Structure formats: C-alpha cells, structure tokens
Amino acid sequence: MTARIAPDLEPIAHVPRAAFLSDDAIDILRFAAKSLEDGYVAALVTLVQIHGGAARAIGAQMAVRQDGLYCGFVSGGCTEAAVATEAVIALQNGTDRNLRFGEGSPFLDIVLPCGGGITLAIHVIRDAAALLRTLAALQKRTPVRLRYHPRERTLVFEPGEGATGWQGDCFVRAYRPRQRLLVAGTPMEAGAVARVAAASGYEIMAAEWGRMLPQDQLDGDTAVALLFHDIDRELALLERALASSVFYIGALGSRRTHAKRCTVLRQRGYGEADLARIRAPIGIFDKARDANSLALSVVADVAKSRTASE
CATH class of the missing domain: 3.40.50.720 (NAD(P)-binding Rossmann-like Domain)
Structure with missing residues (x-):
C-alpha cells in the first residue's frame, strides 16, 4: 500500500485533535496504517532526542494524518496539538523534518513543564508495508524494529530484538508484543x-x-x-x-x-x-x-x- 504525497494539499482546515487517547505503540502504528488504507496521507512522529528532563522516553511516537487527526504522545500532552500542526505542514510539503520543543526551540511560547527540550523526527509515510509487517509480527508476539533513515527518508522493517535509539545516522525504534x-x-x-x-x-x-x-x-x-x-x-x-x-x-x-x-x-x-x-x-x-x-x-x-x- 503506497500513499501519494500530494503537494497541493489544502491548508489546515480544522484544529488538530486527538482521534483517541493512547500511548500504546501498537495502537499508534495501527492508526497510521489505517489512515493510509483509508486514503489519508500520514506521518509518524518519533521522539529521537531528549535535552534535560522529559515526560516520555526516547522512541515515544505519534501518528498524524493530513486532516490533523492524531493519536499518541511525545510529551505530557502539552505539545501534541502543536506537533500535529507541524506534522500536517510536513505532509503538505511532502518532506521529512526535525522539530524541537522546549529548551533551544524556536517556539518560544511552548515551554515544557519539565524544563528540558525534545527533538522530534517527522517522517512522511510513503509506504505502509513496513508498518503492516511490524503489526503482523507483533500480532504473532515477535519483537521487531523499525529503522528510520533521515537522509533517505525511509522506514525499514527489521525482525528481532534490539534497543531503541540512534545507531550511526539511523534511528531504530524497537517494539515488543503487548504485555x-x-x-x-x-x-x-x-x-x-x-x-x-x-x-x-x-x-x-x-x-x-x-x-x-x-x-x-x-x-x-x-x-x-x-x-x-x-x-x-x-x-x-x-x-x-x-x-x-x-x-x-x-x-x-x-x-x-x-x-x-x-x-x-x-x-x-x-x-x-x-x-x-x-x-x-x-x-x-x-x-x-x-x-x-x-x-x-x-x-x-x-x-x-x-x-x-x-
């Protein structure tokens, strides 16, 4: 399943809002895959770096679709709507991007309660195959990983266990079956x-x-x-x-x-x-x-x- 990146998407018509409240990785990936299946362009947002304190761990994720509907958390709930807005802009441009909130951020009006800063990677999903393979593996209770290549703007499925974090110039997100x-x-x-x-x-x-x-x-x-x-x-x-x-x-x-x-x-x-x-x-x-x-x-x-x- 491949989503067409439309350069002429209309500007944001609605205030971004949560489709449902969940920080479960399987729920988030399923929402992203379903969005593509329903014909929406979608992005996967991942917390890839923490500066000081943060409400969520490295690897926390959100899925955002082109109409601003989203799920997941990358902070304590104070930045998610703003993140969704920036993700929609990335979808409109058809380009992956990094985003920083809190300490060192250009968004001076958004201050994280923990006093630290977070860096987020927004990936415009061009193909749902890696998401679907990940969900299928987790359904079979098999640990897997998704490897994000920022330069290549690709998300690659990898079987097996591993740690979440940077490996060279790639960010690896490890997933385990639901407890x-x-x-x-x-x-x-x-x-x-x-x-x-x-x-x-x-x-x-x-x-x-x-x-x-x-x-x-x-x-x-x-x-x-x-x-x-x-x-x-x-x-x-x-x-x-x-x-x-x-x-x-x-x-x-x-x-x-x-x-x-x-x-x-x-x-x-x-x-x-x-x-x-x-x-x-x-x-x-x-x-x-x-x-x-x-x-x-x-x-x-x-x-x-x-x-x-x-």
Whole structure:
C-alpha cells in the first residue's frame, strides 16, 4: 500500500485533535496504517532526542494524518496539538523534518513543564508495508524494529530484538508484543486481578486448575500470577512457568507458605536461581486482605518488575 504525497494539499482546515487517547505503540502504528488504507496521507512522529528532563522516553511516537487527526504522545500532552500542526505542514510539503520543543526551540511560547527540550523526527509515510509487517509480527508476539533513515527518508522493517535509539545516522525504534498476564487461581482473587490488569492494558489469559497451556504462550512479554490457596493446585502451572522465559512469576501465600513451596520445588530438582524467580508473597503490599487490594498489589508488582527489566 503506497500513499501519494500530494503537494497541493489544502491548508489546515480544522484544529488538530486527538482521534483517541493512547500511548500504546501498537495502537499508534495501527492508526497510521489505517489512515493510509483509508486514503489519508500520514506521518509518524518519533521522539529521537531528549535535552534535560522529559515526560516520555526516547522512541515515544505519534501518528498524524493530513486532516490533523492524531493519536499518541511525545510529551505530557502539552505539545501534541502543536506537533500535529507541524506534522500536517510536513505532509503538505511532502518532506521529512526535525522539530524541537522546549529548551533551544524556536517556539518560544511552548515551554515544557519539565524544563528540558525534545527533538522530534517527522517522517512522511510513503509506504505502509513496513508498518503492516511490524503489526503482523507483533500480532504473532515477535519483537521487531523499525529503522528510520533521515537522509533517505525511509522506514525499514527489521525482525528481532534490539534497543531503541540512534545507531550511526539511523534511528531504530524497537517494539515488543503487548504485555500479557496469565492469571490462575480462585475465582474471586483471579477475577479481580484480571479486571485491574485488563484496565491497565494487559492482555489476559486465564488458566484453570488442571489445564496446561502450550509452552510457546509463555514468552518473555508474559507475566504469571498464581492465586491459589493450595500449593498442590498451583504446582503444575508453576513448573510450566519456571520452564519458560516469562518476565514475572508471582504466587499467593504467606512467607511460611512460600518456604513450604520452596521445599517442594527443591525436592523436585529446582535450584536457588529458579526459586529466586518467584515473587512470594505476591504483590507490592506486605498484606492485602481483600481481593481488590490484592489486585492492585499484584498488577503494580508486575508493572514494577517489567520497568526494572527494560
């Protein structure tokens, strides 16, 4: 799918506005690809440099189409409409460009609350193929990268993992599949955790006692929360999680219960490195006496673990 860059686009007729609010990379890429599919010219805006403090991390993105409709964030919400306006101008000219806000910026009326500055790369999307390949790979839960060549004004799909940032004169944006949480346990606790996690943007998998999941579903972007009140009921799933690359394993129970859990696992041949992967008692609260508090505690612990591993 190739979008025609029209040099005679009409001036901005509407105030730029958000199509929807999301900072999820998959949502942003999907919006950009859908815009081209619907016949709109679109741009991908990427935060490529930070000077001082910033509200978003390197690689944060927005997608902007020719009528000013956009999604995504490259700051805390204070610059996005202005960024969209500048992106539409780039679309009208059919030319990629860099944009700076905050410290050192020519836009003196736009001051970032953090006091720093950001540099943005606006790429006029000429072909949606790289976006579509990226979305297809992420749907299959495969990490990928997009390599932006400013001089060549191209966006190139690359399979595999990597870091986000400059590599020579190219900017590489790494993408990982959407985070997923496997929840298993008693209905009340598991249901509460699943609801809070879903509201926080996690994909949810539910597993019942005695049901085994395929090993390939437990990947490095998946967390496992075991919320049983009986070690025997959790054991099969716990062993399946320990044999996988999941980034988080948490199990319900007191410290005394966890000591018993570790004894059982040692008897089954597991070493100290395996046992160290298990967060128990699960959650960031020392004691969560009700299902809703437990749910907040568990999801916060998963998010904390994910942030620490990035």
